Amino acid sequence: MKRDEKIFDLIRQEKERQMHGIELIASENFVSEQVLEAMGSVMTNKYAEGYPGKRYYGGCQIVDQSEQVAIDRACQLFGATFANVQPHSGAQANMAVFQAVMNAGDTFMGLDLSHGGHLSHGSPVNASGILYKPVAYHVNKETGMVDYDEMEKIALECKPKLIVAGASAYSRDWDYARMRAIADQVGAILMADVSHPAGLIARGLLNDPLKYCHIITTTTHKTLRGPRGGMILMREDFADPQGRTTPKGEVKMMSALINSAVFPGVQGGPLEHVIASKAVAFGEALSDEYMAYIQQVKKNASVMAQAFIDKGYYIISGGTDNHSMLIDLRSKFPEVTGKMVENTLVLADITVNKNMVPFDSRSPFLTSGLRIGTPAITTRGLKEDKMPMIVELIDDVISAIDPAVKTAPEAKINAVRAEVNKLMSDYPLFAW
Numbered sequence: 001m002k003r004d005e006k007i008f009d010l011i012r013q014e015k016e017r018q019m020h021g022i023e024l025i026a027s028e029n030f031v032s033e034q035v036l037e038a039m040g041s042v043m044t045n046k047y048a049e050g051y052p053g054k055r056y057y058g059g060c061q062i063v064d065q066s067e068q069v070a071i072d073r074a075c076q077l078f079g080a081t082f083a084n085v086q087p088h089s090g091a092q093a094n095m096a097v098f099q100a101v102m103n104a105g106d107t108f109m110g111l112d113l114s115h116g117g118h119l120s121h122g123s124p125v126n127a128s129g130i131l132y133k134p135v136a137y138h139v140n141k142e143t144g145m146v147d148y149d150e151m152e153k154i155a156l157e158c159k160p161k162l163i164v165a166g167a168s169a170y171s172r173d174w175d176y177a178r179m180r181a182i183a184d185q186v187g188a189i190l191m192a193d194v195s196h197p198a199g200l201i202a203r204g205l206l207n208d209p210l211k212y213c214h215i216i217t218t219t220t221h222k223t224l225r226g227p228r229g230g231m232i233l234m235r236e237d238f239a240d241p242q243g244r245t246t247p248k249g250e251v252k253m254m255s256a257l258i259n260s261a262v263f264p265g266v267q268g269g270p271l272e273h274v275i276a277s278k279a280v281a282f283g284e285a286l287s288d289e290y291m292a293y294i295q296q297v298k299k300n301a302s303v304m305a306q307a308f309i310d311k312g313y314y315i316i317s318g319g320t321d322n323h324s325m326l327i328d329l330r331s332k333f334p335e336v337t338g339k340m341v342e343n344t345l346v347l348a349d350i351t352v353n354k355n356m357v358p359f360d361s362r363s364p365f366l367t368s369g370l371r372i373g374t375p376a377i378t379t380r381g382l383k384e385d386k387m388p389m390i391v392e393l394i395d396d397v398i399s400a401i402d403p404a405v406k407t408a409p410e411a412k413i414n415a416v417r418a419e420v421n422k423l424m425s426d427y428p429l430f431a432w
Contacts, residue, residue, distance in 0.1 A: 026373025073282035087230030144317035166193030199223030226281025338367035381431030
């Protein structure tokens with residue numbers, strides 16, 4: 001069969017883009033060769049509806065073993081007793097949990113999207129906000145930290161069935177103990193979506209949600225540095241909060257409900273090539289090398305945040321506990337939008353994403369903020385000594401942006417891009 005030169009040329013171009021630039025999107029990372037190899041393997045040829053040992057198709061004796069390895073390694077990594085590794089994404093994992101613990105129209109709580117929350121935590125354009133009744137909690141305007149007092153007040157008023165801890169743009173650790181106390185007051189299930197800080201949590205660098213949360217969901221990319229996908233974990237099984245029973249009258253347990261909510265509830269056959277790749281990534285995350293890596297991610301983020309602060313930028317909440325930071329551009333450049341900065345930095349081969357900040361005065365299409373993270377540049381081998389240099393390059397570009405034309409002079413962009421390309425030429429895509 002003739003090689004598809006058009007697509008493979010685009011793949012080549014994308015690889016070059018990744019190699020030449022500075023990748024600072026907090027949700028992106030670079031996978032190892034063996035993670036990539038497993039994901040592109042013949043496992044993609046196998047249909048395997050169901051779970052290991054309980055499939056609807058024959059010929060699953062090998063993929064059963066592969067999926068079980070992924071389950072076992074995930075449990076070992078997080079100290080869990082249950083893992084479902086089949087969700088195609090974090091949003092799919094969240095939707096499965098919602099289906100397992102709630103009925104359509106039930107009330108649940110999540111962090112407001114404009115305050116750093118995630119689409120799948122109750123946005124009106126997402127299924128979570130369409131099928132269920134979301135109520136939002138927020139961050140404190142003065143501190144930029146989650147307002148647990150407000151959370152408790154809203155929970156007591158609204159009596160949610162489910163409370164969600166977690167965010168897509170929040171740089172601080174979570175008080176899971178306080179949230180569990182709030183959940184217990186109103187009889188709610190507590191779920192943590194740890195998609196962003198999962199790697200730091202797994203290796204003990206942040207608070208352990210499984211100590212307090214009934215259920216956690218996560219993606220397997222981002223800080224876990226695996227293939228794109230999702231996962232659901234529990235440390236202890238518990239009875240169905242809806243009181244549903246089996247035909248024999250036995251109370252259904254949450255592990256069974258979650259499995260049935262993933263398949264056949266919200267998706268069909270599992271992606272066994274991706275699950276094999278997840279297993280490889282979990283094995284890597286259990287290694288000493290990964291421990292050194294994830295410690296460096298945290299150190300790089302801390303140093304980078306301080307470098308931005310030293311340059312006069314305001315980091316929401318004043319700093320970071322994890323791999324990311326959210327910058328309010330209005331603190332230094334009130335006329336410059338996140339969209340202007342994102343578009344201009346891309347021209348200089350620095351990739352970030354615009355992001356709303358709490359109490360933003362601009363729309364989600366413009367924004368007043370930037371979200372920045374260190375997982376990908378740390379995978380490439382950059383350490384804390386390079387963080388001030390990167391901040392200097394970013395500041396050079398932002399300082400040159402003319403709000404009237406929404407970009408910086410071409411000469412400035414070209415000069416910064418040359419420095420970026422020179423810096424990154426010394427670092428492979430995967431240095432660990």
